[in-house]
Amino acid sequence: MVTARLAGFRSVRGHGAAVALLRRAIENDRVSSVYLFAGPAGVGKDRVAHALAQVMNCRAPAPDGDACGACDLCDKIARGVHPDVIVLQRDLKDPPEDSPKDSPKLREENAKLRAMRREDLAEADLKQNITVEQVEELLARMPFRPHEAATRWVIFRDAERLQPAAANKLLKTLEEPPRGSHFVLVSAKPSSLLPTIRSRCQLVHFGLLEAGDVAAVLRESAAELGVDLAHLEELVSLGDGSVGRALEFKNRERLKERQALVDEILAALRAGAPGLFVAIGEKAREYAQAGEKARGYDALMDRAQEANRQDLDTVLLLLQRHFRNEAMQHANVRPRNAAVNAARADIVRETQSMLDGSSNLNVQLVIEAMLVRLREARA
Ligand SMILES: [Zn+2]
Numbered sequence: 001m002v003t004a005r006l007a008g009f010r011s012v013r014g015h016g017a018a019v020a021l022l023r024r025a026i027e028n029d030r031v032s033s034v035y036l037f038a039g040p041a042g043v044g045k046d047r048v049a050h051a052l053a054q055v056m057n058c059r060a061p062a063p064d065g066d067a068c069g070a071c072d073l074c075d076k077i078a079r080g081v082h083p084d085v086i087v088l089q090r091d092l093k094d095p096p097e098d099s100p101k102d103s104p105k106l107r108e109e110n111a112k113l114r115a116m117r118r119e120d121l122a123e124a125d126l127k128q129n130i131t132v133e134q135v136e137e138l139l140a141r142m143p144f145r146p147h148e149a150a151t152r153w154v155i156f157r158d159a160e161r162l163q164p165a166a167a168n169k170l171l172k173t174l175e176e177p178p179r180g181s182h183f184v185l186v187s188a189k190p191s192s193l194l195p196t197i198r199s200r201c202q203l204v205h206f207g208l209l210e211a212g213d214v215a216a217v218l219r220e221s222a223a224e225l226g227v228d229l230a231h232l233e234e235l236v237s238l239g240d241g242s243v244g245r246a247l248e249f250k251n252r253e254r255l256k257e258r259q260a261l262v263d264e265i266l267a268a269l270r271a272g273a274p275g276l277f278v279a280i281g282e283k284a285r286e287y288a289q290a291g292e293k294a295r296g297y298d299a300l301m302d303r304a305q306e307a308n309r310q311d312l313d314t315v316l317l318l319l320q321r322h323f324r325n326e327a328m329q330h331a332n333v334r335p336r337n338a339a340v341n342a343a344r345a346d347i348v349r350e351t352q353s354m355l356d357g358s359s360n361l362n363v364q365l366v367i368e369a370m371l372v373r374l375r376e377a378r379a
Contacts, residue, residue, distance in 0.1 A: 005220065006078040007069020008058070009051050012044060013213040018204050022052055026065060031056065032202040033177040036159070038190040039206025042119070042244015044217070046157060048206075049184040053077050053085045053153040056182075073149055080115055084149040086141075088134055089157035090118055091127045118158065119244060119310070129163040130156065135170055142178050152181045159185035160192035167194045174200045189356065208241025217243045226250060240317065248314045258311070262318045269374060309363070313352070320348040343377045 005011055009019050018037075025031045037045040054067035054077045061067060067074050076082035096110040118126060138154065146152040156162065162170070174183060174197065185201060187193060209217075215236045218227050227235065227250055239246025249255050323345035330338035351370040355361065 006047060006050055006054065007074065008054050008062070008067030009048075010066050011069065012048055012051055013217055014209040015044065015048060015206055018048060018206055021204060022048070022055075023065065026055060031182065033182050034174050034201045035182070035184045036190060036193070036198065036201035036203050037184055037186045037206060038203060039188065040208055040242050041188040042239075042242040042247070043206055043209050044243065045186045045206050046155065049153070049155045049186060050077055050080075050085065052184070053082075053149075053151075053155075053182075056151045056153070057084070057149040081111075082149065084146040084152045086138065086152070086154045087115070087157060088130055088138060088154065090130055090161055091134065092121070093125055093127055119247070123309070128161075130158075130161050130166055131163055132166045132169060135162075135166040139169065139173060142173060142181060146180060150180065154181065154183045156183070156185045156187075159187040159197075160189040162193070162197070164194060167197050171196060171200070209243065211236050211241070214239050214241065214243050214246055218246060228252075238317070238321075240321075245314070245317070248310065254311075258315050258318055261315055262322060265319065265371075265374075266322065309355075312363070312367075313355070316348055316352050316355075320345050320352065323348060340377055344374050347373045347377060 009023065012019060022031075035049075037049060039045055051067070054069070054074045055061070055065070057073045057077070058067035058069075059071040059073055069078070073082065077085050080087070092114065096113055098107055098110055102110070177183060185193070185197070190198065190203075215232060218225065218232060218235060219229065221227075222229050225247060227247070231250075231252075235246040235249055238249045323341045327338045327341035327345060330341065347370060351366060354366060355363065
């Protein structure tokens with residue numbers, strides 16, 4: 001997400017190593033034409049890409065080489081309206097069309113909608129991939145010089161969403177980028193990128209943020225992000241190093257709903273076989289025939305569908321946190337219990353990273369396997 005406050009690298013929270021690497025590249029005049037910014041979702045990779053574009057184009061750089069944050073170029077880049085900083089991301093399924101008859105206000109609203117963080121939109125409103133047409137349109141612009149900046153920056157959000165055909169169309173350009181053009185592929189799932197694409201990128205790693213940095217970002221942008229500061233501490237804790245993840249929990253209603261599902265899973269675990277776990281696999285059908293419903297199971301599987309993946313991710317996070325807290329609380333008093341909970345936390349974490357690492361998994365099977373393993377977890 002890019003807020004109006006973006007003013008070069010100094011306005012980036014955390015990511016010291018990544019920023020230092022980029023600064024060195026600039027100082028040594030060795031800025032790569034193709035970067036892959038890889039790291040967890042919601043930590044500010046996109047923001048660093050925009051800060052880099054500012055630093056490379058600023059009209060009045062600071063003595064330390066950072067962008068001024070105040071000149072017209074810095075300002076336009078910060079507001080996301082610079083014509084030479086192009087963001088490619090999944091399109092809306094039904095994008096608003098501008099018409100000359102539209103009022104400037106409507107046109108501005110349309111532009112805002114088109115530029116919105118994809119995380120803030122419903123999956124159902126988005127195309128599944130960055131399409132060939134989008135890449136073709138981009139490539140058609142490449143032969144022309146940048147409008148006003150010294151360098152042009154093309155930023156791919158969720159680059160793993162590049163359709164294979166679209167990625168293939170890009171290959172040649174990534175191999176021999178036009179002079180003054182730079183590409184930044186931003187991805188939380190870099191292993192899902194085509195190897196031919198990955199091999200052309202200079203990799204920059206991003207890690208999770210410190211809790212203090214997550215809190216600072218949420219506080220600074222509370223109004224624009226719709227964060228209720230009364231729940232800041234809880235959000236930071238749930239975010240677990242990611243601003244994006246913290247924002248996942250800002251809606252109290254949804255948080256309650258997810259917590260209820262987690263409670264149901266836990267109740268089924270405590271009760272042993274009956275309830276949720278009986279519904280796994282074949283049993284689900286028997287249940288359906290008997291007219292009984294294993295609600296927790298259905299709700300969890302519903303979240304396993306593509307459209308609810310983000311929801312599933314947060315449910316798993318809540319589940320993992322629960323087991324980890326239990327393990328900590330029981331550590332001295334009931335060591336066996338603590339060990340079972342620690343094992344269960346690990347099982348959920350493994351499931352999370354499995355789902356994060358690949359987009360070609362049968363999510364339902366992965367979740368079913370997790371439920372079985374949770375039930376069977378031993379100290
Ligand atoms: Zn500037």
